[in-house]
Each structure stands twice: as C-alpha cells, then as structure tokens.
Amino acid sequence: MLTERQLLVLQIIIDDFIETAHPVGSRALSKKGSIPYSAATIRNDMADLEDMGFLEKTHSSSGRIPSEKGYRYYVDHLIAPLSSEQNIRIIRNIMKEGIYEFEQIVQMSAEVLSELTNYTSIILGPELSETKLKQLEILPLSTHTAVAILVTDTGHVEHRSFTVPGKIDLSDLEKVVNILNDRLKGVPIIRLEEVFQKEIVGLLKRYIDDFGSSQHYLQAIISQSNPVKVYIGGKSNILMQPEFNDVDKIRSFYSMIENENEIANLLKSKKDGIGVSIGNENKVEAIKDLSLITATYQLGKDQMGTIALLGPTRMEYKKVISLLSSLSKELSEALYKWYKTSE
Amino acid sequence: MLTERQLLVLQIIIDDFIETAHPVGSRALSKKGSIPYSAATIRNDMADLEDMGFLEKTHSSSGRIPSEKGYRYYVDHLIAPLSSEQNIRIIRNIMKEGIYEFEQIVQMSAEVLSELTNYTSIILGPELSETKLKQLEILPLSTHTAVAILVTDTGHVEHRSFTVPGKIDLSDLEKVVNILNDRLKGVPIIRLEEVFQKEIVGLLKRYIDDFGSSQHYLQAIISQSNPVKVYIGGKSNILMQPEFNDVDKIRSFYSMIENENEIANLLKSKKDGIGVSIGNENKVEAIKDLSLITATYQLGKDQMGTIALLGPTRMEYKKVISLLSSLSKELSEALYKWYKTSE
C-alpha cells in the first residue's frame, strides 16, 4: 500500500518534525541529503501521504507536519526499539543506592525521567486492591486526642489524627485496638470497612461501654479514602517544549496536572505493557493535543503501578518508549527483591 | 512633606492600578470623579510624586504606575486594616468541620486562600525544634524488611521502610525498640540523633549480639532529615494575573515554586506578625518582581509556622493583609484547642 520511498519520506518527516517542531518542506528535505531524491519527487510522495491522512499542512503552502494517524503509523511500524544500554545505566544508578523507601525511589524515578526527556512524568503507586492490613495502632497524644496509624503489608503507612469530645479511656482503647487487629489483620484494605461493619461493630458494642460515641471516629479511621498515590515529576520541564509557548495552553495544562484525581483516573485504566495514546486518542479533554506513554510495573503477584510520560504529540517516541520499558522492568525487579520475602 | 491632596492622588492611583493593572493617567482620573480636581492639577501632583520616587512612568508619555517605594508607602501609611467579617466567616467555615488532621486543615487553608485571592499561597508547617518524640515503632514486614514509624507529640507521623541483609531477629528487635522508646521518648526531634549517639549506641552494643550491622539502619531512621513541611495552594491561580502573560515569567516562576527547599528558606526567617516584602525587597532572585506577604501562626508555646501569599507587586494588599491576619489568628486558636491537652 505504501511504497518503500513513501515510508522513508514519512519516517524522515516525522523524525525531522520531532526534532525541530517546524513544518518540513520538500526542498529542504531534499537538500539535507538524508534522502536521494529531488524535491519534486518528494513532493509527489508527500501529496500521496497527505491524501492517505498521514501528513497535514498548517496552511495551503506550508511544509508538512505529521497527523495523529501519521504518528500512530510511525509508532506502530517505523520505530525499532532502541537498544538502551545508556538508559539502563542511568536507571541502575537510581536503583543502586539501595531502596530505603519505596516512595523515595518512585519520586526520584519520576524526577529523573522528566529530566531526561523534558516531558512531565507521572507515576502511579500500586493499587491497593490486593494490599492487606499489617497492623493498626492508635496512640493517644493527650486526654482528648490520638493518632491512628495503619500499616499495610507493603510497608505503606497512613495516619490520621483525631480529637474526641470526652476523655479517652486508655483501657478501652487498648481493648478496641486489640479487637481491631485481631479481626482486621490480613484483610485487604479495600474490604476493611465492610468487615468492620459486619463483624466488628457488634462485637465492640458488647465489650465497650460507651461505644456509640466512638464508632464515628473509628469508622473515619478505617474508611479513610485510600487514593492511589500519584507522583509527578518536572511539571515545569514541559514548559521547555515550544508547543507550550502559549499562555492559555500553559494555564489549561496546569489546571489539569494539579488535579491528581483526574490524573489517577487517566492512568488507572491502562493495561499491561507499553501503551501509547496520541492526541485525540486520549479521552480526557485537557490532553487531547498531547501524547501519553504509559508502562506498568509489577509489585508482588497481583499489584501493579503505572509509569507515564506526558508530552506534546511531537514526542521522541523512540527514546521515551525504550526509557519507560527499561524503567518499568528495573522497577519491577527492584520491588520484587524488596518484597519477595513478604508473603 | 506630602500634601493632603498628594496623598489622595497617590492612594487613588495605587488603588486604581491594583484593580486594573493599567497605567493611570491624569485625565482619566479626573474624569472618573473619584477626585474633585482637574487633570492639570492632578498632573502637577503626579509630577511631584514621581520626583519623590513614589510613582513611575512606563514610557515618557504614559500614565503613572506605583514604584516599589510607592507600594511601600501605601502599605505602611495608606491602608486601614479592613474590617473582615466576611473573611472570618469564610475561615470559620474551613475550621468548623472539626480538625480531623492538622495537615488536612493546613492544606485546605492554603487552597482556599489562593482561591480567594488568585495568588499563590504557601504554608509552612511548624518548625520541629520544639516537637518531641512520642513513640517509635518498628514493624517487621517480612524476614528482611521492616517499617519504622515515628510519632511526635503533635501527632505528626513519619515513616521509613528499610531492608536488611540478614534475617531480622524478632526478639532483638523488640529489645531495641524498647530501649529506644525508653531513652528517646520526650526528646526533641532535633536532638534525637545526638542522644542516640551519646547514650544509646553504647547501651545497644552491650545488649544486642550483632549490633554493628544494624547500627547503620537505626541511624538512618532516627536521623531522617526532618524538613519543614511546605504546602502550596493554587500554583496555577496566579496565572490569572495579567503580569504572568509572559511565558518566560511563567517558566521562572514555576521552576522556583517547585523547589520546596528554596521556598522553605524564603519563609523560615520571617519574624512574628505580618510581614510585607515588595519586589526587590525580597532577597531571592526569582521573586524580585513579586510581593510576598507573610503571617505567622502559633502552635503550642514555642512552635511557629508561617502562612504566605505570593503575588505580583500590584497586589491587593488591603484584602490580603486582613485575610492573612484573620487566618493566622484562627489557625492559632484552632491548633491551641487541638493541642492544649497535650502537655
């Protein structure tokens, strides 16, 4: 369907445009020597490629720029995964310090990723669906206040302080904590509230004198919204890209990127492996002129997190894809080592 | 030194410029009716005010805009603190939900503050100098990994996971945790490391068989850098201001605002009460054309945090100052109630 030469032309145009962000003209291409045909020949192919929807013009006598369909074809057929010894070296460098803390390493990865690409990186922590409660503690801080701490088997810690009207009865508190731990340890985080309601409320009512007044607080602790953690790196790096030379674009980008929920939803639905969404392929309005590359990483058996890069549709797909797939592999490995003895 | 009329002119010009962001001309002022003098008279006063350095021109035949000296005078002499029933109502609304968590309330305050003003708000958590250790826990997650949790008397929780090469000996761990709690409870956070070195290392060496190999990990837990928490609200709200219509300005603003350390340093040195730094009065290069209004709030006896708003020098000083002072008062009160029983 596409001749050899047309493929070549398409490829060169996209490469060129990715590099320069300027429309690519036939004459300039021919002169640059990366293709041994005359401007006229290239022009013919360009016209064909435009008819087929792979290229576009910004105005009637401009050079060509890739269409989204063009990028899609490019990503699907024209890029060979880069051998990425260099990437791996960089990534190993992040990892080698020894994982002191999962969150730290993720944060750092996000920053490096963005630094390396000048796009904005987003990392989603693992979904909590399979995470289980390891331990629950409630420490009294004073007569009326206490802090509840919730630890999962992945080492994730959540805490919440609260204040109660009456005095805290220390022996009651101990009883409550014991019962809670007894019944809730090993229960998946997302089922905590359900189990609490079904199995524990009744139990506590029998054992604790004035349980009614405390139920509300306990419930708040247990059912705390457990959003997936979102790490974003280099929000301002993306401003280096020429497509963000427009103040309005910056505004809408930032008001999107600051809404973590939206971002989490954006990424949550991604399936395994590398995913590429170009421009309007994205369902979220605010990034319909950006591209999103996602990769997943494994944590334990069933848990999964997502790494992503958000940049202009004119993105260095080759580099980004290889970088993300390296990183996701390394991350999975490091986390495997870290958690393998947990089960 | 300044005539009544000159004061009036200065005041009106600044008010007008704050509102519109456009240079103010004599004719327009006179016509608007807010001052009962002719354009010529106003012009004379304007010229005098310019000679004295309170006003500036953007070019030889433009209207006047306030100079930094002008803003300074305005802030120091021309604004009467707004009676802020409305502010207080808004703020009370934030507070009344009941403080479930200090951090949550601070975060929320920051956002509301920014929403109300369209500037960027910054809140510094309390300095930890006077905060004391309430409890230290180390929970094993698996044979090689554990998570350490550190709770302060203010209900602040820090945690850190780590992995050790050898197996974790549970009875040793218990001993260690007991010794640590025994010796470190009530010790100010900033002195933790010192006390650990002086009093505990020796002790542990005697009690624990293979203490040498674990010392490193314990140390890491205890001496974790305890930076002051920074909450920033409405990073993108400030883009609404017309002075941010320039992409380069946005770039430099964002690369500053994303460096939390720099911001923490910027605010840490502020003394009690309300502080106003206008333009070049700021020592940090990146905000030399912005104004920073700070207020402090109290937490307990000696601890102090800072609330700030960062906006263009053309800032609604009146509104911002009253808003900040109301909020700092409310925050201090709320925190007082919250922590009063702690000691």
Add this chain to the structure above:
DNA sequence: GTTAGCACTCGTATCATTTGAGTGCTAATA
C-alpha cells in the same frame, strides 16, 4: 492655587508591501 489650552511624545493598531519557503502542475528527461 487652580485650571484651560496646546504642542509634543510614544505605544499600539492597521494596512500595504516584500520576502521566502513552500506547493501543485506540466512538460521534459532518463
């Protein structure tokens, strides 16, 4: 002391013109 009047300044908006990189099409060439 205040104001009216007037010449002057300068940024901004508008419009015509030029320039240059690009295109499509046709005819010549290999």
Add this chain to the structure above:
DNA sequence: TATTAGCACTCAAATGATACGAGTGCTAAC
C-alpha cells in the same frame, strides 16, 4: 514509466508607513 526541472501561485511572517489616542509638560489665564 518513473523522475526531475521549471514555473506560477500561495501564504505566514517580517517590515515599514501612517494614524490614533491617551498621556505628558509647560505656560498663561482665571
């Protein structure tokens, strides 16, 4: 038949002239 050269045409962006308007400073009159 596939490629290339040539040419007329298009359009964005840069340049420059012009008009406009909001502003100023200064002087003289009130």
